[in-house]
Amino acid sequence: MSAQTKGFSMFDAVIDPAYRLISAITSLTGPVLAIVLFTLAVRLLLVPLSLRQAKAHKARLRLAPQVDKLRKRHARDPERLMRETSKLYAAEGTSMFAGLLPGLAQAPFFMVTYRVFVSATIAGHPNLLLAQSALGVPLGDHFAAVLAASGPFSVPVLVFAGLFALLAVVAWVTWRRMDDTVRPRVLRLLPFGTVLAAAFLPLAAGLYLLVSTAWSAAERTVLYPRPA
Structure with missing residues (x-):
């Protein structure tokens, strides 16, 4: 076998x-x-x-x-x-x-x-x-599954909504710090792709994305300071 x-x-x-x-x-x-x-x-x-x-x-x-x-x-x-x-x-x-x-x-x-x-x-x-679970939501659950099973105003959906909101904030911070010379300019929208990705990934992977992208945003702030 x-x-x-x-x-x-x-x-x-x-x-x-x-x-x-x-x-x-x-x-x-x-x-x-x-x-x-x-x-x-x-x-x-x-x-x-x-x-x-x-x-x-x-x-x-x-x-x-x-x-x-x-x-x-x-x-x-x-x-x-x-x-x-x-x-x-x-x-x-x-x-x-x-x-x-x-x-x-x-x-x-x-x-x-x-x-x-x-x-x-x-x-x-x-x-x-x-x-395992986070705030009562199994880490293997996907957004679409909890939305279909629990409805739009349930606790599991709110947990995912909070995750999406935090990812969006981190993406916005990263977007603000990106170099204006990035070409094509549409590439500057890539940080927001994490929000879309998290909608199709298990909650565990979404948490990983949040921590990793937050680190990247902080790292960019320290290592790539804007000119005065």
Whole structure:
């Protein structure tokens, strides 16, 4: 019988330890605080990568006027433009892709954490975390399910509504802090996608999104200060 048939996935080797850690924390603190603490611990672990990414971002902003001049000067010679731009970044001790690698390195951590909060089974066993509850609402419940089962003015729906409101506030703060140079400008609306995502995810995953995006908003405020 294949591993897939038995309920295992290729990601269980890393997801299962994370799940066991969260479960151990849950026995001490309760499920909601366990999600908060675990998510904060992951984000704290990734701070060095965030610092490198912020450093690369500041270098790009500092070099932007010179890069624009190079673009105008070598508009008809893309290869020359690439060489001159690379030399410019190298002279500053950085590169055009310096901020990309830290961002990519963070992706596996986010994927593992996210999978813990959305998977019905982990390593072939039921995800008991989703059977826990927050304010009386099971962490495995979805908004559409509680809306259909309890009606629009029930406590479970109000719990989700509170989550959506907090996600919207965090998204607004992030939107306010985003660089005006982001192109296309529609990308500036991406932070609000967390509200839409939470409407289709288990409550546990919504709580993870809230904590993680709130950390990102605070991190952006500290690491990407607006010019005076």
